[in-house]
Amino acid sequence: MxxxxxxxxxxxxxxxxxxxxxxxxxxxxxxxxxxxxxxxxxxxxxxxxxxxxxGIRTRFRLEVDAARVIGDRFGARxxxxxxxxxxxxxxTEFVLGPALDEAVLGTGPLPERSVRALGAALCSALDQLHRSDVVHRDLKPSNILLTAYGPKVIDFGIARAIGDDRLTRTGASVGTPAFMSPEQASGEEHGAAGDVFALAGVLVFAATGRAPFGSGQPADLLYRVRYAEADLRGVPAPLVPLFAQCLAKEPEKRPCLAQLAAQLHDGRGEFAEQLPDAVLAEIGRRAADVWRTxxxxxxxxxxxxxxxxxxxxxxxxxxxxxxxxxxLAATAAASGVWWYRRRATPPAAKAPPQTRNLEPQWQYGGKDLDVLGWGLVVPYQADGSIWLPLNATAERLAPTTGRSQGEVRVTANWWQMAVQDGQLYLLGHDPARTGESVSVDTWNGGADAVRPTSAALTNATPALVPNQLLCVVGDFAYVAVGQGQVPADKGFLPAQTWTLRAADLGTGRTRWTQPLSQRSSGSRRLHFVAAKVVGERLVTLQATAEAQTHVVVRDIRSGAVLWDMPYNVSDPDAIRSELAVDETYLYLGGTQLRALRMSDGALGWATAAGQIYGPPTLTNGVVYTVGSGIGLTAVDAATGKVLWTEATTEGAEAYTVWQPVVGTRYAYYRNGLQLRAVNLTGHRTVLTYRTAGKHFHAYPEARLVLAVDDDRLSAYPLR
Missing domain, CATH: 3.30.200 (Phosphorylase Kinase; domain 1)
Structure with a gap:
């Protein structure tokens, strides 16, 4: 704590x-x-x-590398x-949930169903490491955090590559004695089988509240780990033979992770459903407390x-x-959300008297909406449907019910789309064309199929997942494409070449091509965070390096850069919202709400410094944004004058990672674990809805606000 x-x-x-x-x-x-x-x-x-x-600095660097390897599903991002x-x-991501040792000591040993689900999830986490030739070497209850969506493994301070003994002296044991493998306790090589041994010890602790070899002085523990039998008293009877096999002294006698996972749990159901209520209560309490710290x-x-x-x-x-x-970042807030879905609104959320904590109109779940680690998908609206792109397929949902109307497959990886006048566009590959080329395709509703346009971008590798369709305006599609080897992790390689191009959908010709910067291996930052054409300019937020983002404005006729300025924020998700821009200004949030002149990037106006503002939304000459501590604010787009600020005493939980959604009567934004509907005339919250959403999108035709979190799309009324 x-x-x-x-x-x-x-x-x-x-x-x-x-x-x-x-x-x-x-x-x-x-x-x-x-x-x-x-x-x-x-x-x-x-x-x-x-x-x-x-040497210790090297260990720290390797810890950073190992934390990146395990990723944000099984570790802290x-x-x-x-x-x-x-x-x-x-x-790293601030994970909302207790460590396993805190949970067990505070609420008691976990029941068998919880131990099985926990073990299977940890098998997946360790497998993620082992497939990258990394072993943890210090798996123990305090290094496992419990969230409603699954456990997260942390602390890779002594993790290292399998077979790499440069950081270990011969005969020296490094780790936590109570959860070491026998080979680790002897100062010998600790490989993948050693992590299996440690995992079994962790699960014994989860089931009994005791380590399998007791407690005491390190020397006594090391001796018991190497020579004594594990104490499995209190372990559920069906699990005893399996844990005994995992705790075999000889590494070759232990099961592999896939075998262990198959015998523990079938993978059905949500992880939270397997946890005791007392543990869920602790997760919920921490979710509330972090806002108050x-x-x-x-x-x-x-x-x-x-x-x-x-x-x-x-x-x-x-x-x-x-x-x-x-x-607070959405990735942290989501970790505690399940508790609030199952139970009433937490006491800390003091809703106004006129507010009703309503449920979503419908929800669609069961799919991982963080596609390949590139970020949450965008729900696109075209051809009378909602489209959720999921790598090589897309779910087509009915706006009225959220039910699937079928799954569409294409010939190449695609997970980003563009919509113009209700027509859906995407990137693909036309097998009829020879050589490496990326096609710009459309959805043909009449034929119920994907069809290529005339535009084909040659010298481009269609299997590269970071290819991007930025937008389609008029007869032109603006596309970032790469050429080169496709790495196993589907990310970037320094040897790849990347270009930004304008493709004519009518003639099939490329109007212009501009080079893009190289990316480091395994990078998960796309070249473009957001893009929009206004008049004769292509306005983009462009990642120019791993930790740098710039506003880059180009001439749409040549692709030449008209102006370029840095725009870096600590959370890249906070600039993935749709750009708020007109022919006069580009409006940006941050430590000030700013208006940059479209002609040259010079500052048109700015609010006073010292207030954090989220990404803005521009509607009818008014800029709407969420200010930390104050909630929703409306500003005159031409002058920067504050027109009004939401009347609330609950601005401390205002969510500034995403832009508000503005309807005709209400503006919607997230505050704590609620989606608030603020009256545009009275400037007060009149409705609230339960939400776990991280990104929010307007669907005016269906009168919906669409909220996306890690595994769910939720729909709310847009009024």
């Missing part, structure tokens, strides 16, 4: 302001921290006294890192006094810090 900062803890590390301590050990300290955009992260640092050791800083640090710092010890007081940090103000906490 968070504790106050020590008097000598730094105020910031990198772009993050420290909020509280989460824990400290021999290697370093883990903090709760917040970025410029308000995203809450867990920030791990290395103690200054050991940061000068090159890596948000940012600087292993080469004077004080190396690693920022504000920086506190212990004063330096007084020479004459032994008593210390906890005092709030004076800069910035308490109100400001509570406000910034409202911009």
């Amino acid at each position: 968070p504790t106050p900062l020590a008097h000598d803890d730094p105020v910031t590390l990198g772009p993050y302001r420290l909020v509280a301590r989460l824990g400290s050990g021999g290697m370093g300290t883990v903090y709760m921290a917040r970025g410029v955009g308000g995203r809450t992260v867990a920030l791990k640092t290395m103690h200054a006294r050991i940061a000068t050791d090159p 890596v948000v940012d890192a600087d292993p080469f800083a004077e004080t190396p640090w690693l920022a 504000v920086p506190q710092r212990l004063p330096a010890p007084a020479a004459e006094e032994g008593v210390t007081e906890v005092t709030p940090v004076s800069d910035p103000s308490r109100r400001r810090l509570l406000a910034v906490s409202g911009a």
